Amino acid sequence: MALLDIKDLKVHFYGRSGLLSRKKKPFKAVDGISFCIEEGQTYGLVGESGSGKTTTGRAIIGLNPLTSGNITFNGRDLTMERRRGKITFDRNIGMIFQDPYSSLNPKKRVLDIVAEPLRNFERLSPKKELAKVQQLLAQVGISADSIYKYPHEFSGGQRQRIGIARAIALKPKLIIADEPVSALDLSVQAQVLNFMKDIQKELNLSYLFISHDLGIIKHMCDQIGIMYRGRYVEQGSSDELFSNPQHIYTKRLLSAIPVKEPAEREKRAREREAIAEEFQTSYHRYFDQEGLAYPLQHIAGTHYAAAQGTGGR
Amino acid sequence: MQNELLTIQHLTTSFKIEDHYYAAVDEVSLSVKPNEVVAIVGESGSGKSALAFSIMGLHARAKSEGSIAFEGYNLNSLGPNELNKLRGKHIGMIFQDPLSALNPLMTVGDQIQEALILHQPNMSKKERKRKVIELLNSVGILQPDVIASSYPHELSGGMRQRIVISIAIANEPKLLIADEPTTALDATIQLQILDLIRKLKDDIGAGIILITHDIGVVAEMADRVAVMYGGQIVEIADIHTLLSDPRHPYTRSLLRSIPSADTPKTKLYSIQGVVPSLKHLPRQGCRFRFRIPWIGESSHEENPQMHELSPGHFVRCTCYQNFWFPGEEDIQNGAS
């Protein structure tokens, strides 16, 4: 059985009106997505900006109430708790936030930041807590004498490691990592990604890995889901998606990956133009009247892609 | 030089830490021509944003020395009012951190309108609203009408970043400083933003300073690239030379850390040691030498200078001549 099983997840927001029109409509940030994450695996979530990736992660951890759908985690049905909209953190789910600069409270010492989940879930004596925090910091490669320092005294990569130490404090089974390295420079990014892989093996962790960088996604993930306006357009293993993309949005996304050498600029520009044109001309085959993707259809193996419509308007 | 849009000479920007000033940007000289994209890459904390802020004159509590000339005007000699006029109208900046650049209590549409009012006061209200929608469309925001009346916290990370971009380009600046403009954006929207920046360049001949960690974006856009380490430019060259024949050990290490969609899932390369803090940054000798301790001291210059290897290709310090990566000793020994 999968560690995390998401079925037909919907998260709608209410109460935004337009600049020109004042009518309020529910906004369907996540509109019926399903996926599973197996133990010890990394599941990548990519897609359009604003397509609902962060909202999905927040719904799983309990920061956004579900509108409908089911979440089963670690054999337990979390649906009812998550629907009620009250925040019920699960000690088996950790989260690494996108921004290492604002996700750590600047007024708290490293000790208090890392110990926070321990204080919420485990009652340890101060001595044991201190020992535990030191062990966690050692695990993420931060020296033990850092515990009384404040976040601003660390580099971006070190801060991200402190965030990871906090996320693994309760030995969770799943970590939701929302753009964990996008604010970091390449070398530090490499360091954090290597480290995330190491602790994954050590703790048999699963990751829900949200990123815009397809190079990183391919490097890290076993299975990948691609979102577009609240829905899935395609899902599959990294091989299936990168070598045999089916949906026009996936193709467009792959063609948009930056070139490696300036000499390729023109060739790539032509390829992109061709795909952009295909996007225009075949739009109604891939998207319904509201511009949303059709339900997924099985392609082969673990590969699914949004079905093609009849093309009518 | 006559046709430079921006000329920075010996710019040093220092921050006060515990009663002492420490230079985050140290004697940087750089120029940008109209129609030119100059990319700045470098380690986190190397001074890229500090350089950008200095050009904009936005550092309230820092000390800045050296000269910055824009279209022949010396920016240092302008008063706050004149500087304000220039910024926003002729120099636009996309800030690295969109959340801190936006006002949480104002709808994003109003914030874009504010930029328009400031620099194009004659625009009618109706025209302004139309312009807001047009700008949001151009940065790929669907339902621009709804989004314009949202507050920053109601938007996704990438949407906020695009709001900051629309404010920066609202007045078609002649110089655009884009600090990590596409980090929070997916590849397709990234491309759309890069196209928008190209358009600004092609239509009005704008010069662009593009700060980014993404070498792909650099390969896509840049004419020239400056590489920064520890507040200094350590290498500068045209894009082709920099990517095909990088020389400085830092540049070579940086290019080695890139994960790409077609590399195998092996361990990624990362630079030894940590990014030094401003206070502890070594200022004597080669600043990168502590990160490559296997390279002998004698390879470094005592007072590292820029060396011109070919026209326009400059490298700081002599250590590039003897640099090799760990694990490549054999190649090195065999070669020498």
Ligand SMILES: Nc1ncnc2c1ncn2[C@@H]1O[C@H](COP(=O)(O)OP(=O)(O)OP(=O)(O)O)[C@@H](O)[C@H]1O
């Ligand atoms: N609190 C909220 N109130 C209203 N709308 C919201 C709220 N949070 C998110 N949204 C909307 O939900 C949609 C999805 O946002 P989300 O942050 O999940 O996107 P994302 O896929 O993570 O995008 P990005 O890649 O840009 O981070 C967006 O259109 C956003 O405006």
Ligand SMILES: Nc1ncnc2c1ncn2[C@@H]1O[C@H](COP(=O)(O)OP(=O)(O)OP(=O)(O)O)[C@@H](O)[C@H]1O
């Ligand atoms: N207001 C400030 N006060 C004190 N030090 C500062 C201030 N702003 C920046 N610094 C320091 O100056 C140095 C350069 O910072 P800067 O923000 O320019 O780095 P950067 O190259 O933009 O890094 P990144 O890639 O992480 O954005 C860093 O050591 C930073 O800690």
Ligand SMILES: [Mg+2]
């Ligand atoms: Mg997000």
Ligand SMILES: [Mg+2]
């Ligand atoms: Mg910066």
